[in-house]
Amino acid sequence: MLFNSIEYLFFLPIVFLIYWAIGYTRINDSLKLRMQNAFVVLASYVFYGWWDWRFLLLIAFTSFCSWGSGLLIARSAKNNAEGLRGGQNVLFASKFWLTANIVLNLGILAVFKYYDFFVTEFGNIFGVSTDSLLLRIILPVGISFYTFQALSYSIDVYRGNIKPTKDIIAFFAFISFFPQLVAGPIERATNLLPQFLQNRHFNYNQAADGTRQILWGLFKKIVIADNCATYVDHVWATYDTQSGSTLLLAAILFTFQIYGDFSGYSDIAIGTAKLFGIKLMRNFNNPYFSRDIAEFWRRWHISLTTWFRDYVYIPLGGSRVGKWKIVRNTFVIFLLSGFWHGANWTFIAWGAYHAVLFLPLILLGMNRKYTNQVAEGRWLPTWKEAGQILLTFMLVVIGWIIFRAETIGQAWEYICGICDMSILSIPQAGTKKMMAAMLYLIMMIIIEWINRGEQYGLEIKNVKSKTLRCALYILLAIIILACVPRDDVQFLYFQF
Amino acid sequence: MVKILLLSMSVILLYIPMYCILASLHLVCPIPVYHDELRLTELTMSEISDYHDIDILFVGSSQSYRGFDVRQFKEAGYSSFNMGTTSQRPYQNHLLLNKYIDSLRPRLVVLAVSPVLMQVSKESTLDYLWSDFEKDKIQWELDKLRMTLNCKSWYMFNMWVYNAYRHHVYNPLMRRMGKLQPMERHIDGDEMIVGPDKYVRGGYVERQVDLTCSPEPKKTKVIEYDSVQVYYMKQCVKLLEDRNIQYILVEPPIQPSAYANWVNHSEWEQIIAAYPYLNYNEPVFLNDTIDFYDNGHMNYIGVEKFNKIFISYLKDSLQFVPNYPSELNEEICN
Numbered sequence: 001m002l003f004n005s006i007e008y009l010f011f012l013p014i015v016f017l018i019y020w021a022i023g024y025t026r027i028n029d030s031l032k033l034r035m036q037n038a039f040v041v042l043a044s045y046v047f048y049g050w051w052d053w054r055f056l057l058l059i060a061f062t063s064f065c066s067w068g069s070g071l072l073i074a075r076s077a078k079n080n081a082e083g084l085r086g087g088q089n090v091l092f093a094s095k096f097w098l099t100a101n102i103v104l105n106l107g108i109l110a111v112f113k114y115y116d117f118f119v120t121e122f123g124n125i126f127g128v129s130t131d132s133l134l135l136r137i138i139l140p141v142g143i144s145f146y147t148f149q150a151l152s153y154s155i156d157v158y159r160g161n162i163k164p165t166k167d168i169i170a171f172f173a174f175i176s177f178f179p180q181l182v183a184g185p186i187e188r189a190t191n192l193l194p195q196f197l198q199n200r201h202f203n204y205n206q207a208a209d210g211t212r213q214i215l216w217g218l219f220k221k222i223v224i225a226d227n228c229a230t231y232v233d234h235v236w237a238t239y240d241t242q243s244g245s246t247l248l249l250a251a252i253l254f255t256f257q258i259y260g261d262f263s264g265y266s267d268i269a270i271g272t273a274k275l276f277g278i279k280l281m282r283n284f285n286n287p288y289f290s291r292d293i294a295e296f297w298r299r300w301h302i303s304l305t306t307w308f309r310d311y312v313y314i315p316l317g318g319s320r321v322g323k324w325k326i327v328r329n330t331f332v333i334f335l336l337s338g339f340w341h342g343a344n345w346t347f348i349a350w351g352a353y354h355a356v357l358f359l360p361l362i363l364l365g366m367n368r369k370y371t372n373q374v375a376e377g378r379w380l381p382t383w384k385e386a387g388q389i390l391l392t393f394m395l396v397v398i399g400w401i402i403f404r405a406e407t408i409g410q411a412w413e414y415i416c417g418i419c420d421m422s423i424l425s426i427p428q429a430g431t432k433k434m435m436a437a438m439l440y441l442i443m444m445i446i447i448e449w450i451n452r453g454e455q456y457g458l459e460i461k462n463v464k465s466k467t468l469r470c471a472l473y474i475l476l477a478i479i480i481l482a483c484v485p486r487d488d489v490q491f492l493y494f495q496f
Numbered sequence: 497m498v499k500i501l502l503l504s505m506s507v508i509l510l511y512i513p514m515y516c517i518l519a520s521l522h523l524v525c526p527i528p529v530y531h532d533e534l535r536l537t538e539l540t541m542s543e544i545s546d547y548h549d550i551d552i553l554f555v556g557s558s559q560s561y562r563g564f565d566v567r568q569f570k571e572a573g574y575s576s577f578n579m580g581t582t583s584q585r586p587y588q589n590h591l592l593l594n595k596y597i598d599s600l601r602p603r604l605v606v607l608a609v610s611p612v613l614m615q616v617s618k619e620s621t622l623d624y625l626w627s628d629f630e631k632d633k634i635q636w637e638l639d640k641l642r643m644t645l646n647c648k649s650w651y652m653f654n655m656w657v658y659n660a661y662r663h664h665v666y667n668p669l670m671r672r673m674g675k676l677q678p679m680e681r682h683i684d685g686d687e688m689i690v691g692p693d694k695y696v697r698g699g700y701v702e703r704q705v706d707l708t709c710s711p712e713p714k715k716t717k718v719i720e721y722d723s724v725q726v727y728y729m730k731q732c733v734k735l736l737e738d739r740n741i742q743y744i745l746v747e748p749p750i751q752p753s754a755y756a757n758w759v760n761h762s763e764w765e766q767i768i769a770a771y772p773y774l775n776y777n778e779p780v781f782l783n784d785t786i787d788f789y790d791n792g793h794m795n796y797i798g799v800e801k802f803n804k805i806f807i808s809y810l811k812d813s814l815q816f817v818p819n820y821p822s823e824l825n826e827e828i829c830n
Contacts, residue, residue: 477503486649
């Protein structure tokens with residue numbers, strides 16, 4: 001089910017009402033909690049099964065194995081602490097269950113997402129036909145997201161960061177919680193699981209805040225991303241006949257498309273979770289206002305970046321090792337991050353490109369130079385800051401060209417197409433039709449700039465008049481409905 | 497909760513006027529499409545009320561109005577009317593049959609069918625939305641709204657709002673102010689040139705030979721059948737059976753190369769098995785280039801060949817004889 005579909009328009013209020021009706025029944029708190037969690041699981045499975053019910057078995061299997069491995073890891077660790085068995089063996093058992101769960105989860109991911117890619121590439125290298133070996137399985141929506149969430153749980157249990165839960169329903173709710181099931185944020189068990197283990201009470205302010213965030217997410221998705229997509233798709237389909245300026249404009253619009261699409265989804269997910277009294281982690285923090293690539297990566301897809309930092313980068317030694325190891329570690333996380341997005345060389349190249357941009361900063365110890373908001377306490381950035389933002393933005397745009405291309409060759413041709421004298425011409429390919437979309441894009445940038453210190457763009461605190469705020473929300477809702485594209489556009493990150 | 501409800505109500509009440517304002521200022525994207533030119537659908541609809549007690553009624557998409565030449569049927573002694581409109585799906589077939597069958601009173605209904613027309617499409621509804629019908633304006637607007645709601649698409653609702661605004665508010669106002677010339681939306685004489693086409697009285701649309709039409713490149717095409725369209729096809733048949741009107745489902749020829757690209761014919765055969773059905777794509781008797789002007793439509797040479805075969809089927813196999821002698825028939829048609 002898509003957040004921007006008519007089905008969801010009915011699904012959300014129904015689930016919301018039943019959920020809080022359970023919350024206000026006169027039964028004991030423990031039973032109420034279990035019923036609410038069970039209902040979350042049911043609603044989440046309906047939400048996911050709307051796409052393809054067969055893959056519910058996969059989520060249930062992943063959830064069950066991760067839940068079981070958590071208990072087994074903890075039991076082994078407990079035995080070790082109490083000295084019930086030989087220390088080495090018990091440590092081994094604990095590690096064994098962790099490894100088994102990691103292998104199982106990554107194995108499922110590998111089969112569904114990467115198997116065909118590796119087989120095809122193997123065939124290309126050795127010049128043999130691998131057609132008969134290909135599985136051609138449908139990629140389950142959001143598999144990378146919930147797999148990583150499940151992995152983080154068992155690793156955190158192993159590390160002792162969280163106690164394993166015996167409550168299987170709460171655990172299933174943690175893995176399958178529908179707002180963030182298919183495209184994140186990739187939640188940590190340390191944040192989300194405890195929220196499913198304690199009673200939740202309806203909070204009007206939190207729900208109103210959630211509704212505002214949903215509205216802003218829908219604006220970014222429908223008005224910005226989907227309308228940019230029309231132009232971008234057209235230009236990419238005919239890129240070899242387009243002028244340099246048109247290609248550049250399409251590349252810039254794709255930069256906003258992917259941001260509007262993904263951060264829009266995150267806003268809707270976080271906002272929806274607030275309606276249910278659940279607080280999800282922030283996933284985007286104005287990434288296009290970054291002054292260097294390191295800052296960009298602290299602000300873009302925060303839940304994935306921090307996941308790789310905590311579970312891959314730091315265990316490898318992070319930046320507290322020799323220079324060669326820093327280079328290795330940087331490349332490892334960026335290449336993994338690229339490969340996480342999909343089985344294609346373009347994603348790996350995109351990861352490598354960002355690693356190359358990031359490396360000088362970390363080697364010179366400048367990767368944490370900008371940790372505050374840009375132009376803090378000021379309305380406008382300085383000329384230097386504006387230049388830094390523009391440069392970082394253009395570097396990111398080049399990255400997105402590699403990301404969007406179907407092959408590395410295509411990305412190269414596209415970039416060469418931009419570096420042509422025709423870049424000085426006026427962009428074509430229906431720019432007139434895009435005027436409204438561009439106007440709204442500028443509006444989004446201004447609103448996000450003004451509220452860059454807040455959790456999301458529409459968290460307006462400057463406008464004191466309630467009437468004015470309400471008028472703004474109504475206008476925004478009307479603009480969203482008026483800009484619905486002709487065909488349903490899926491969220492880009494569903495495919496990852 | 498009350499506050500959220502009030503806000504939602506405000507959005508609902510303000511939406512239509514606000515959309516019209518924003519769309520007029522080009523402040524929505526995509527900009528709503530409005531075609532201010534004469535449409536073939538308008539010509540067909542402007543003629544329907546002139547026809548009664550005909551021998552054959554053709555119903556379907558462009559494959560119908562470009563595939564059955566009413567003049568050829570007239571020569572064979574049949575009075576006929578072609579009620580095909582652009583991209584018309586079974587849903588629209590049903591709507592038009594429901595609306596006009598009792599006044600047209602045909603003896604035989606030829607439903608032009610094709611697997612392609614069983615897919616989800618917004619084209620046919622858009623064609624109706626763009627058309628400005630002179631007669632029964634309110635009734636047509638309600639029909640358009642029904643078609644729009646059937647699409648289950650907010651974009652289509654927006655298109656309905658904007659086109660209704662243009663047809664009923666903006667255009668009349670501009671005409672009154674002398675800024676927009678009224679347009680003739682009915683046929684004068686027996687033929688009328690509309691863009692690259694010749695509209696022939698009775699609903700047939702003729703396209704000249706274009707020898708540049710090449711065969712469709714080889715590619716696999718899978719049709720996704722829409723259950724709504726399958727349902728309405730059944731409803732069309734039920735409507736005819738309820739009135740004891742003879743009917744036949746005909747699949748007019750498309751380019752043989754395009755036909756060969758479809759792979760899931762068996763599903764279509766299952767859907768169509770329950771009805772009297774003729775497929776003129778097998779065996780192949782038309783040529784990719786000489787008889788077609790694009791992948792899905794015949795030019796007048798192809799139509800002539802196809803109609804000749806179909807008329808001989810009506811006469812020889814179906815034993816369907818014209819109701820009146822040809823001279824009387826001519827009078828009826830005129």
